[in-house]
Amino acid sequence: MILRKRPSILGLFLVLRGSVIQVIWKQLLLVMAVALAVVWAHGALPQVVVALDFAPFGLIGIALSVFLSFRNGACYDRWWEARKLWGLMIQTARDMVRQTIVLEDTPERRQILMALVQFGHRAAKQLRGQPPADSADAALIEAGRSVSRLERDGRLTGTEALVLHESLARMAGALLGCERLAHTPVPFAYTLLLHRTAYLFCIMLPFGFVDELGWATPLAAGLVAYAFFGLDALADELEMPFSHNQNAMPLTTYATAMEIALRGALGDSDLPELPKPVNYLLT
Amino acid sequence: MILRKRPSILGLFLVLRGSVIQVIWKQLLLVMAVALAVVWAHGALPQVVVALDFAPFGLIGIALSVFLSFRNGACYDRWWEARKLWGLMIQTARDMVRQTIVLEDTPERRQILMALVQFGHRAAKQLRGQPPADSADAALIEAGRSVSRLERDGRLTGTEALVLHESLARMAGALLGCERLAHTPVPFAYTLLLHRTAYLFCIMLPFGFVDELGWATPLAAGLVAYAFFGLDALADELEMPFSHNQNAMPLTTYATAMEIALRGALGDSDLPELPKPVNYLLT
Amino acid sequence: MILRKRPSILGLFLVLRGSVIQVIWKQLLLVMAVALAVVWAHGALPQVVVALDFAPFGLIGIALSVFLSFRNGACYDRWWEARKLWGLMIQTARDMVRQTIVLEDTPERRQILMALVQFGHRAAKQLRGQPPADSADAALIEAGRSVSRLERDGRLTGTEALVLHESLARMAGALLGCERLAHTPVPFAYTLLLHRTAYLFCIMLPFGFVDELGWATPLAAGLVAYAFFGLDALADELEMPFSHNQNAMPLTTYATAMEIALRGALGDSDLPELPKPVNYLLT
Amino acid sequence: MILRKRPSILGLFLVLRGSVIQVIWKQLLLVMAVALAVVWAHGALPQVVVALDFAPFGLIGIALSVFLSFRNGACYDRWWEARKLWGLMIQTARDMVRQTIVLEDTPERRQILMALVQFGHRAAKQLRGQPPADSADAALIEAGRSVSRLERDGRLTGTEALVLHESLARMAGALLGCERLAHTPVPFAYTLLLHRTAYLFCIMLPFGFVDELGWATPLAAGLVAYAFFGLDALADELEMPFSHNQNAMPLTTYATAMEIALRGALGDSDLPELPKPVNYLLT
Amino acid sequence: MILRKRPSILGLFLVLRGSVIQVIWKQLLLVMAVALAVVWAHGALPQVVVALDFAPFGLIGIALSVFLSFRNGACYDRWWEARKLWGLMIQTARDMVRQTIVLEDTPERRQILMALVQFGHRAAKQLRGQPPADSADAALIEAGRSVSRLERDGRLTGTEALVLHESLARMAGALLGCERLAHTPVPFAYTLLLHRTAYLFCIMLPFGFVDELGWATPLAAGLVAYAFFGLDALADELEMPFSHNQNAMPLTTYATAMEIALRGALGDSDLPELPKPVNYLLT
Structure with a gap:
């Protein structure tokens, strides 16, 4: 994800990084x-x-x-849904910190929260197409098993266990939502139809401009092509929010933020550092 | 569902498979x-x-x-809702794996989870208009009966049973949502109105182009017709996400994914294989 | 609701039934x-x-x-919301079949489910402006009273009763949502403004076409009027999904489907038949 | 809110009441x-x-x-959200009738439901900028206190009390949602920008029409101005759904409907009458 | 946030404050x-x-x-979501007043509600990029700890504690939603693309106007530029609802409103005053 300040008017035309x-x-x-x-x-x-x-x-x-505007809207909604789902994961992790506070300073709490740390990193890898040795889901199943055991042992009340199980279900649901986005592109025929029409249109456009604009034709055709190809390319990037393009979700950052929140609550001091944008790009 | 990589610029104009x-x-x-x-x-x-x-x-x-853009939006929303509902089914199945973990290695757990396997395959068939011998709903009722019996026998706490019943209700709700999509098309008059207008427009268009474009008329009329008929045909396909067209939901794949997740949790080793796209088409 | 297959290209121009x-x-x-x-x-x-x-x-x-496109979107959303609310009612009825399974073969279960059958038919009548002797709401209150009595008698656990009460609340909420749609039209001034503008525009249009199209003017003006009046009339129909026009919700069918599901679960054999489309129209 | 039938084609141009x-x-x-x-x-x-x-x-x-279409959409969404929130209040009141049925014929039930009657009327006044002596929120707090007392006295089970508390929270949330709408207009700069542009455009328009339309210019300019000013004015009215304009929510009617439902359930016979549209206007 | 009455027609063109x-x-x-x-x-x-x-x-x-309309819609949705999230925080605070009523006049209730007062002010500061000494989240964790202790001591029932924990989770979720908005801008490339196209377009426009409008060119170009630059600048402001521009959320006011509601419920009399708009601007 590109994070940079709005440039000044002049700078506006010089910025390359982050531009489509x-x-x-x-x-x-x-x-x-x-x-x-x-x-x-x-x-x-x-x-x-x-x-x-x-x-x-x-x-x-x-x-x-x-x-184009319709496809852009659909792709932007995908991108924003991806962002919301990861927000939900981070929120659920923080909720579970609060929900396990009755277990403070027990090894079981550490076990549960560390499973979530694993979950975050594995989810990031899975979504980027680099499946880890153990699946993110396995981490949740492990955490769920701990919760059930604690309830059977009477160390968690039925209500407390229920709340934790619901948090785990929410976590799993968020990941599945992300996988839905990652594995279900916008119908291919849409993409193809709009690509083709945009290409043919921009290639034919100079014939329509030449009589009216003369030597200004390349400039005007370039402007139109910039807007149309640009929006089309942007929609392509937003369509796949877990890929490696520059508008993709910074999953490494999110998984690390989860780790910091969870391990910080456990009192660990050797926390990883939050990634910073490199050349305006956060990964 | 068509799954293929974005083609290169040249390939863009040669791709047939997946094109409208x-x-x-x-x-x-x-x-x-x-x-x-x-x-x-x-x-x-x-x-x-x-x-x-x-x-x-x-x-x-x-x-x-x-x-056209309005109808496309409505049809795309239907398609995406169908995708979300199946995502919810798969998620609920995975949730129930976690929620029945206290029953690990009991025949009742197998019974419940196998009922869900049945549910998935039957739901896929029902939605495609090939009603199976027993309805998908019957599988859920059977599973619900098992849960109630387990609670009465004291093997599930009230809370655990409640959570399972809610999962079953969610499953049933997702299927009913799919049936709503399958049985309630976009108002027929819309489809008719847009089809007719698009046809009349494209047939009359050459009379409007001929003076301005001369022999380029067929090309330009073809481009317009490609965009308009194409979007119209795509909306038709997305409108019915459980039919057999190439943009329809790959229900066989989804039901198999559910089976793998459920039977894998039961420790079965003779799992079916996940379907692979054949000629880019996933079914 | 009109249910018919997409006609062939030629048939497209001959279809009257279901056309606006x-x-x-x-x-x-x-x-x-x-x-x-x-x-x-x-x-x-x-x-x-x-x-x-x-x-x-x-x-x-x-x-x-x-x-026009904006008003169409708003009206279509109303229509689809109506469909969703009735879907929710049917789903809740099916949920309650599952949720009362612990009462199988008791007169109380019959009483509760038959109250829901009444609810469905009365709701359909109320929404169509033919208020039945007893209100749909009264049926729900009766069912709620049974559930409370069963809980007090110890025949339903607190959790089971809670779940049933929530289903009843959902049912009542869905009906109220439908009544909201039935009694709150899109602001009248919108309708008036768009009607007037569309009429004036189409009446004045021939003066703008005559020089450019000559004797083709009536055809072109007719095409424009077809699209504009047609969309406007369609929005009118979708705006009121519980009226008697041909795009209205088939409430008789939905209420009968509910009855079949409920009484089927009770083991009744004299079930009503599901209405079939008459001349493509489902009511 | 204006409630009137669609006029006939001729009447369409004579209707004043309800027109923008x-x-x-x-x-x-x-x-x-x-x-x-x-x-x-x-x-x-x-x-x-x-x-x-x-x-x-x-x-x-x-x-x-x-x-304009974008602002209209945003304002219509506000108006519809207001309608939904009041629908939720009425629904919650009806839910609480059902949820307090175990207290039938006790003074405490009357106390709780009468607090809701107060709530409705006070909420209507507050939203219209005529703050009553006691706030609507105070009525809910009073009801909440009764519920807590009843639970402590063992006259409501924990579950029953929980359900009632949740209903009260929903009621409070709906009112707060209405206050959000009432106190947060669409960004002022939007309104200003669109007003100004629309005014300047319509004033300058005759200069653009005069050569092409001649003496038809006033008519055409009037038609454009009617559509643009009309939509702009309508958006203004819908933006503030709790004001006193003719498209505002009929809060008196809604609060009275709530009172009738609540006091009817208590068996009162001196119920107020539901307001009727006066000159097509429901308040 | 700018709060001012719609100006009269003449005033419309003189208003500067609040205009883009x-x-x-x-x-x-x-x-x-x-x-x-x-x-x-x-x-x-x-x-x-x-x-x-x-x-x-x-x-x-x-x-x-x-x-532009598409980007405006996306930015307006962000702004409105921000407003809703703060509405949810205020609502949750009010809910917790009601939910802690069984603790009336105990020091623990004061402790919990005062933690929420802290939460509000810290959240406002955090979102505006002025991180306070202690994080808003820490205040919630503290409140959660109190609730758990009260449950363990038997002073809150399991249900009451559950409801309070859920309120805390909702509060935390709302803040995280705000942080999502604050830290995830609309993809930078969109902003850049639209800025650039709008600039180039408006600079080139006079060449297209000059032959047709003559000396009216500057006026017309100014009108177009006003609408395009204006909408673009407004979208920029709405995109970041927690910044310091004039359309940003009045967080100080919201946090103070929360404090007044909470401390008022505790019977405090030295309540802060609600900020008033200064020169139409509420902060």
Whole structure:
């Protein structure tokens, strides 16, 4: 996740890090090159390279922007849901710190909370496609077993055990929600349809611009392509919030934050440090 | 469900599998043929086959794209709700593994969890319109009966039984939610209205393009028709997430995943294998 | 609710049943007649019946389509919420079958479940504006009284009674949600504003089309009017999901489904039959 | 809240009551007067009062309609949330009738339910900015105290008391949600920005229409102004659902409905009558 | 948060306080100056400073307004979620007043409620980036410890303790939700993309306006820039609801309201006063 201050007006045009331009510069150059070629060829051979009327492009472009906006909304919602689910995990971990306070300074509490520490790190790995030796789910099952044993031994009341079991279920549910996001992309046909239409549109656009804008065509085509390809590429990144692109969730940070909260509550002093953004990128 | 990597720029235009073009190619050809005929006829008999001004088409097209976008949003929400409901089923199954851990290695636990295995497979069949001999609901009632008996026998505390009953209710609720989706389409009149408007619009479009685009008319009309028919066809597929089209939910996979999680917890070793995408299609 | 298969491409234009055209054909004819009159009069008396430039119509039409789309979204959400609330009622009835299984074969169980059967039929009548002799709420109060008595008599544990009371509360809440929908229309001024704007726009449209489309004006104006009036009329129907129009909820079917589920669980054999669509219409 | 049937096509244009035209007629007249003046002046002094090209107005108008639509959505959501919160209050009151049935015919039940009656009327007053002598919250605290006393005296089980406390918490939460709506307007800068842009746009619009529409300019400008000012004014009304405008929530009716439900359950016979719409307006 | 009445029509154009114009006046002046320069230069050197056709600007502008609207919706949702979360905190505080009523006039109740007072003020500081000596979370842990001790001592029943623990968990969850909003901005690349496109568009716009609007160009460009920059700047402010801009949440007021409710319930008489808007601004 990119964390940086809003740049000043001038800086606005110089910022590269965190911009989607890093992803789409090839396509942008392509469109602008085509535009340049069209302007030149239309000037040289007006009979062969004909200019087209702009109006139809207006229709297609506006329709495309409506559809792009819809896909962007869906992808952004996925990204934000991913963020909420990890927020729920961290919150549940903190809840369990409070819910196990009656076990303060017992080895069982340490066991339960350390299982959650494991859970966090394993969940991060699993979601990034690097499955750890033991699954995150196994950590929760272990914790659940401890809770049941403590209740049978009369060291937790039925209510206290119930509350802890519910927290574990919430944790498991949050992870499953993340896996749902990780394994169910937006329907592939949507992506394909919008990609194709956007490409064809931007490649054809110079023919519609050339008569109206002349040598300003490459600039205008570039601006349109920047907005359309840019939004499309951004939606691609947000669609998969657990991948490794620059807008992905900083899972290492989240899992570490969980560890710090849990082990801090256990009184450990050798806590890991929270990752800091490197070159504005938090991982 | 189609699972495939984003293709490269060139590959983008060659991918067929997973594209909506497989569904709408006839309509596309029709529109392009009409466009070709219009261009030719307008050239040959300009007095008979008149060109129309484009502006009104702009209005109709943009309005249509706003309405299509609305229906797409509604259908996508249905699809995603279906995905969430199956996610909830899988999660509930995993929850019940944890919630029955006090019964570990008893025949009753096996009975309850195997009822859930049945539930998953039957639910998948029911939703696909192939009702199994016994209903999915019957499996849940059976499981509920076991839980009640265990509580009466004092082998489950009241709290433990309550938690299990709530899980069963959640399972039943998720299935009913799926049935709601399967049996309540988006109002038929919407579908009809948008289909008709889209068809009429695309057929009439060449008359509006011919004066402005000349021989580029078939290409432009094809592009518009691709976007409009494509989105319309996609919405049709997403509207019914439990049918057999290529964007439908991979229910076999989900039911098998449930079985693996449940029977794995029971220590069974002869687990079925998780289906793999065949030609990018997961069923 | 209209239930029918998507028609074939040709059939698409012949389907009447379930189409909104049954509701708006008068308005459509009016607009097309006006258009015809305008084209003729403009040809005959160009000085008196002047053509207007189309551009302003583009602006008004697009703005109108954005606003219509917003109202459609709101009405569709109401319709879908109504569907969800009835789904919740059916689910709660099924839950209560499971939750009363400890009372199997007792007269009290029959009493409770039969009260729910009454509830379903009365709720359907109330929502359709035909209040039954006894209110749906009275049936729930009766069921609640039975549950309390059973708990006091020690035949239900505190937990079992709690779960049943919660189900009753959910049932009551779902009905109240439906009544909220039935008695609180979308603000009347919205409806009025959009109706008026749509009418004025469609009546004035031929003046904007006549110069650009000539004798194609009635066709184009009819297409626009079909989309705009059609969406407006559909929103009207979806806004009131418990009325008697063809997109209304099939409450008789839902109440009967509830009865079948409940009385089936009681072992009754003289179950009513589930209504079937008559001429594609399910009531 | 305005409750009236959809008028007939002709009546559609005669309805005043419930129309937003009552709120914006001055602005409408202003815009039409400006338009008339512009048309006249442009005819008399074409060199001084110049006509502007329409195209830029198209852009501004469409952008404005997108933004207006966004604010309308936000305000409608507030209005509907207000409706839902009062629905929740009424539902909770009805729930508490059922939940206190074990106390039937005791003075304590009367005390609790009458506290809710007070709550309803006080909440309505508070939200309308007429704070009653005692706050609505005080009524809930009083009811909560009764419940706690009854539990301590053994007349309510722990579960029954818990359920009642949760109902009280839900009631308090619903009121607080209403207060949130009442005290947190949509950001003022939004309102200002859209008002200003809409005003400037509609005042400048005649200059863009005059060349294209001639003497039809006042009519067209009036239609645009009606749609834009009308939606803007409606959003203003929906934004504040507890004020005294004609789309505000009928709080007196809701509080009375609560009283009837509660006192009816207590067997009182001198129940107040439910307010009826006066001149289509329910308060 | 700005709290002021809707101004009159004339006042509408004079209001500065609370308007976004305070934030974007430099950019507005820049655009209008560029526009003025373009008009002048185009008149003086028509061969060098060429006018561009407007149509492409229409496309870009409309697409941009669709995208801006999407980002505005996302940012407004964040702002409203922040408001809801603080509403939940205040509600939970009030709930805990009611839930601790069995402890009335005991030092433990004072201890618990005063911990919540601390929580509120610390939460406000933390969210505004001024971390207090002790964290807000520590206050909740302290309160949780008291509740557990009271349960172990038999002064709270298991149910009462459970309800209090759940309230504490809700409080902690609300704060974590706020922290999520404070630390997870909308993806930076979105902001950058929209900023850049909006800037480039508004700077280039005069070239598209000059031929069509002449000397009205600066005015029209200013109006467009006002709407686009204004909405963009507003989204920036709403995106970060806990910062210090004028649309940020009035956390001091909320924390004080919590204190008044809590200490008022404890019978304290030296309550702080609720902040009042200063120059329409509530902090």
